[in-house]
Amino acid sequence: MKGRLAIFAAVWCGMAFGSAVAGEKGSASGPSPSLPDDYSCKVCHWKDGELWNQETPTVSESELADDIHWQVGLRCHDCHGGAPSIEDYENHRTDESFHAIASPADIPGFCGRCHSKIEYMRRYTPSARTDQETEYWTSGHGQRLKESLEEKKVDKDVATCVDCHGRHGILAVNDPRSPVYPTHVGETCARCHSDEKRMAGRTYHGRPLGHDQYEQWQQSVHGQALLKKGDLSAPTCNDCHGNHGAVPPGIDSVANACGSCHAKQAELFSEARMKHRFEEIGLPGCVTCHGNHRIVQPTDEMLGMAKSAVCSRCHSPENEQYGAPLAGGEAAAAMRKAMEDLKQQIAEAQAKLAEADRLGMEVSGPRYDLRQAVDALTNARSLIHSFSLDRVQKALKEGLDVATNVNKRAEDALREHTYRRIWLAVSLVPILLVVTLLILYIRTLPIPEPTSPHEADR
Ligand code: HEC
Ligand code: HEC
Ligand code: HEC
Ligand code: HEC
Ligand code: HEC
Ligand code: HEC
Ligand code: HEC
Ligand code: HEC
Ligand code: HEC
Structure with missing residues (x-):
């Protein structure tokens, strides 16, 4: 040897x-x-x-x-x-x-030699996907790499397979230590996307690429749910952007990724004329009102025609944008008003039920029913996405009827409590009278002479 x-x-x-x-x-x-x-x-x-x-x-x-x-x-x-x-x-x-491997541009093919071969990969896992390399070349990363290769100046700053998965020590994607495991994906992307130098001078759809996506996402309802509550169903970068391609499979654009999880809102919105108008103008649907990375907990303040409301951005006479009709603004204000009415009824009912409960009245029935009104309010917050005043008002009206009814029953309970006290007071009068008479009667009885103990001995 x-x-x-x-x-x-x-x-x-x-x-x-x-x-x-x-x-x-x-x-x-x-x-x-x-x-x-x-x-x-x-x-x-x-x-x-x-x-x-x-x-x-x-x-x-x-x-x-x-x-x-x-x-x-x-x-x-x-x-x-x-x-x-x-x-x-x-x-x-x-x-x-x-x-x-002479340059990063060789890596996708290096990995794809196995991962793109269906008959090879399925020997290991019958359902293995074999689209990573083809998807990769359609992504922003892949396209930039290809373009730089053609310019004969390979862009070493874009991600290839090894930047996201590692090179030696590649873990299964469902291993919690993997850099592409949901709780780590954000940091993996942020290694480059939060690096100001690496992102400098780059553009996306004509605007600067920015380097704050991770920070924004971290503070969002999604980031908080995933990182703080450990809710793996909340989206991180790849849920909206796709693992390898430009967007997740089955979705026509990143902006429409929301609907894969928020199906109800997406379905309602798809029927709204506003959605079609948004598409014509080229506005991203949900993202226009909610933002993309820093999505905050929505509140009722977003609805209506006050300055804080998103609707006023387009529907008010001052900044009538994209031909948004003023009637839409009136509808927005009416939706908000109906919502506030219901909220007030619910609040009153809750206060009265609490008082009745404190006084020891049985109110579990009306309290149970009030939940329907609260559900109606929640439902209306989703129904907003139909942008149909009728539908929102109808849902709120159902809730309002329940809340009004509960309010009445709570008042009845309080009234009954007052009656009971009066009855108690009234029924105390004859009792006291009898007691007094008894005392008086006892007093009229003769008091017997005390007998001496000596007499008793005899
Ligand atoms: C006789 C010694 C020797 C053997 C055997 C050997 N290598 Fe290497 N290898 C080297 C040296 C020396 C370098 C650095 C060469 C250079 O910088 O050009 C190197 C470089 C490499 C590189 C980096 C090449 C590059 O293109 O950047 C890889 C990958 C590698 N070897 C893999 C392997 C693998 C896999 C085997 C087994 C099949 C192997 N080597 C066997 C000596 C060896
Ligand atoms: C090794 C560094 C690096 C890593 C890691 C990385 N990116 Fe990128 N990414 C880049 C660079 C550089 C660009 C800009 C490419 C250009 O100039 O067009 C880019 C562009 C993008 C774009 C916009 C371009 C487009 O057309 O789609 C998105 C979206 C994106 N990356 C998402 C991600 C996500 C999601 C992750 C994590 C799963 C990630 N990136 C990981 C370097 C990286
Ligand atoms: C921008 C980051 C990024 C790049 C670049 C990247 N991957 Fe992935 N990869 C991911 C993420 C994220 C997942 C999904 C993890 C999960 O399912 O939770 C994944 C999943 C995988 C899987 C598991 C099966 C599947 O498709 O879900 C394989 C295999 C894989 N990648 C191989 C590759 C290969 C090969 C390349 C290069 C051609 C590559 N990846 C490039 C981020 C990346
Ligand atoms: C999953 C495939 C895979 C396996 C298995 C693997 N390597 Fe590598 N290795 C890579 C990739 C990909 C790179 C290049 C990464 C880059 O250029 O960024 C690399 C880089 C290298 C280098 C270049 C030097 C360096 O550190 O960058 C050497 C040497 C090397 N590997 C040797 C080995 C040896 C020896 C083994 C077995 C003990 C091995 N590799 C197993 C994928 C693999
Ligand atoms: C020699 C063929 C081969 C090469 C080259 C190769 N892989 Fe793999 N890879 C496999 C096989 C086989 C598996 C195991 C599949 C399984 O168990 O389902 C695997 C598994 C993986 C997984 C885990 C998938 C999962 O479902 O958890 C990832 C990620 C991965 N490879 C990434 C890469 C990357 C990145 C490269 C290039 C640096 C690469 N592979 C190169 C054959 C290869
Ligand atoms: C809830 C979905 C969602 C999540 C999660 C998400 N993005 Fe985005 N991202 C979007 C949308 C929508 C756009 C805008 C797309 C457009 O304008 O075409 C975007 C745009 C981008 C861009 C292009 C530049 C820009 O800022 O507009 C980059 C880079 C990017 N995201 C990276 C990331 C990274 C890194 C993460 C994880 C930390 C992430 N995204 C998480 C939906 C998401
Ligand atoms: C992968 C699934 C998924 C995707 C994709 C997704 N979300 Fe979410 N979203 C969730 C989960 C899970 C929560 C609940 C987080 C929590 O526990 O508060 C949530 C919460 C929200 C909330 C707060 C709702 C509330 O009642 O508190 C809004 C608003 C929201 N998402 C909007 C969006 C938008 C806009 C998009 C697209 C840009 C999007 N989401 C994409 C899963 C997703
Ligand atoms: C980005 C601008 C924009 C924002 C923000 C906006 N709208 Fe609109 N809205 C429009 C446009 C444009 C139309 C006209 C659609 C058409 O008929 O072509 C419209 C139409 C409407 C209509 C009539 C819909 C129909 O299907 O007949 C209602 C109702 C409406 N908007 C309510 C709202 C409410 C409520 C909000 C706030 C939650 C809101 N809009 C926010 C642009 C906007
Ligand atoms: C025109 C503006 C606008 C658009 C477009 C829009 N939303 Fe909303 N969204 C709102 C407003 C306003 C609220 C707050 C309702 C409230 O709390 O009173 C809201 C609330 C929500 C909520 C929390 C309440 C609930 O329904 O559970 C989610 C989740 C949500 N939106 C998701 C989406 C998704 C997904 C899309 C795209 C399909 C979308 N939104 C499009 C304005 C909009």
């Missing part, structure tokens, strides 16, 4: 490894037992491999131990190519079976 290695030493131009050839290797600090000793890559790329010298980059077993590829039995040569046996080893530069 040593003889053969000497031949390799000659082949590998410019390398000095005399000492490595001569040295005896201790097995205690040896490389992974899972690689045979004559595994070519191990001979030169393990830190104390036989032919290792200071300039040869090293790979340690611990880097790869948790790698999903390592765990399904793939080894260095499966990814990199080259001969696994030192006997057959040929210089990287001349070995055609070696898959060199």
